[in-house]
Amino acid sequence: MSEVTMEKIVSLAKRRGFVYPGSEIYGGFSGFWDYGPLGIALKRNIENLWWRMFVENRDDMFGIDAAIFMQKQAWEASGHVKGFSDPMVECKKCKKRFRADQVGDACPECGGNFGEVRQFNMMFKMHVGATEDESAVSYLRPETAGGIFVNFKNIIDSFHPKLPFGIAQIGKAFRNEIAPRDFIFRVREMEQMEIEYFVRPDEWERWFVAWREEIFMFFEAIGVARDFIHESEIGDGDRAHYSKRTIDFEYDFPFGRKELCGLAYRTDFDLSAHAKASGVDLSVVVNDVTGEKVIPHVIEPSFGVDRAILALLASVYTEDTLGDETRVYLKFNPIVAPIKAAVFPLLKNKPELVAKAREVYTELKKTVPQIMWDDNGNIGKRYRRQDEIGTPVCITIDFQTLEDDTVTIRNRDTGVQERVSTSLLSKHVLA
Ligand code: GAP
Numbered sequence: 001m002s003e004v005t006m007e008k009i010v011s012l013a014k015r016r017g018f019v020y021p022g023s024e025i026y027g028g029f030s031g032f033w034d035y036g037p038l039g040i041a042l043k044r045n046i047e048n049l050w051w052r053m054f055v056e057n058r059d060d061m062f063g064i065d066a067a068i069f070m071q072k073q074a075w076e077a078s079g080h081v082k083g084f085s086d087p088m089v090e091c092k093k094c095k096k097r098f099r100a101d102q103v104g105d106a107c108p109e110c111g112g113n114f115g116e117v118r119q120f121n122m123m124f125k126m127h128v129g130a131t132e133d134e135s136a137v138s139y140l141r142p143e144t145a146g147g148i149f150v151n152f153k154n155i156i157d158s159f160h161p162k163l164p165f166g167i168a169q170i171g172k173a174f175r176n177e178i179a180p181r182d183f184i185f186r187v188r189e190m191e192q193m194e195i196e197y198f199v200r201p202d203e204w205e206r207w208f209v210a211w212r213e214e215i216f217m218f219f220e221a222i223g224v225a226r227d228f229i230h231e232s233e234i235g236d237g238d239r240a241h242y243s244k245r246t247i248d249f250e251y252d253f254p255f256g257r258k259e260l261c262g263l264a265y266r267t268d269f270d271l272s273a274h275a276k277a278s279g280v281d282l283s284v285v286v287n288d289v290t291g292e293k294v295i296p297h298v299i300e301p302s303f304g305v306d307r308a309i310l311a312l313l314a315s316v317y318t319e320d321t322l323g324d325e326t327r328v329y330l331k332f333n334p335i336v337a338p339i340k341a342a343v344f345p346l347l348k349n350k351p352e353l354v355a356k357a358r359e360v361y362t363e364l365k366k367t368v369p370q371i372m373w374d375d376n377g378n379i380g381k382r383y384r385r386q387d388e389i390g391t392p393v394c395i396t397i398d399f400q401t402l403e404d405d406t407v408t409i410r411n412r413d414t415g416v417q418e419r420v421s422t423s424l425l426s427k428h429v430l431a
Pocket of ligand 1: 142143144145175177184185186187188190192194259260261262300302303304305306307308
């Protein structure tokens with residue numbers, strides 16, 4: 001078995017329509033990537049599974065989709081205007097800038113000396129509306145969490161939940177990273193899936209432990225190898241400004257063990273700060289008899305979609321020998337596979353086979369929309385192509401189909417084929 005490298009993953013992702021470099025015809029744009037047809041299908045499948053698992057399958061969770069822009073006071077209150085920064089150094093000679101914690105003593109470009117370490121705020125600063133003065137300043141959100149905290153009161157007022165309960169959101173977040181790198185690992189425009197789980201202050205440890213396990217369960221569900229995920233306790237001084245305890249879940253990426261997602265105990269930092277800055281009471285009643293109120297504390301599991309996709313691609317990328325041919329295939333769990341099945345007529349130039357194959361394809365698409373028609377090249381080439389994009393099964397319509405309405409289903413991982421009736425197809429595909 002040969003090594004899984006970033007070169008192999010990036011090349012397959014581009015060649016087969018998963019992820020393209022941003023603004024590619026203009027030479028690319030550092031930190032920005034575009035998802036192609038298979039990439040967006042994969043991304044949606046992952047997000048849908050997350051939403052089903054953490055929102056729809058529970059009755060203590062509320063999903064929202066907040067605006068990306070918020071009043072700048074919200075980012076001042078949350079501490080991001082002051083503290084959401086990375087240490088940066090500038091080379092005195094070539095003026096290039098680097099993250100201070102990622103370079104040595106000399107400039108890697110020209111060997112020059114660095115100036116003083118400065119803090120660089122990673123929020124993209126924008127002007128909203130036609131005026132460009134300070135009053136019009138806002139920021140592209142650097143985490144989706146912000147929109148959750150400012151909607152806390154809305155959820156309480158509309159649904160009256162009791163603690164503990166959570167608010168979940170999936171959406172874009174933006175960070176002006178000093179050094180975007182490693183494909184979709186560190187980008188400037190990303191997608192996050194976040195939960196703020198509100199608890200009684202004295203119960204935070206219990207819920208922190210519970211969410212640790214939920215995180216592993218999610219990665220197992222999408223098919224990221226558990227053996228490759230490691231917990232790392234973040235020490236005092238290294239945690240984000242709002243956190244009293246953080247565990248980074250790290251993955252063994254081809255370029256090293258790096259953060260995949262995080263779990264933080266944000267205390268009542270955010271709700272208290274927003275209550276103070278907005279003047280709105282964000283406490284909740286925890287005892288109906290005494291009327292005792294508290295500002296809830298919060299446990300935050302925070303997932304980066306792009307990193308989940310990268311970890312998944314690295315997990316499922318497989319090279320093996322099938323028959324006497326070597327091949328590359330993506331061993332996707334069918335639930336996340338962008339294409340669940342491919343349908344082929346055995347021969348492209350036999351109208352009766354093509355017509356029957358179209359009929360089977362159209363019927364199957366009604367129950368399994370993520371399927372693909374393929375009649376290009378010979379059957380061996382079609383199998384290789386589908387293997388490379390991780391399609392779990394290929395369905396071939398041949399002359400026997402015309403007689404008894406059975407088709408062959410070929411399994412991606414084993415290459416083994418079986419004959420099944422067309423009436424049972426959707427069950428086989430979804431299995
Ligand atoms: N709300 C908490 C929060 O945003 P974070 O550790 O800064 O915490 C959470 O980010 C997750 O978002 C990370 O674990 C990672 O998966 C993803 N993420 C953060 N910055 C990223 C970047 N520049 N590119 C890709 N993903 C990123």
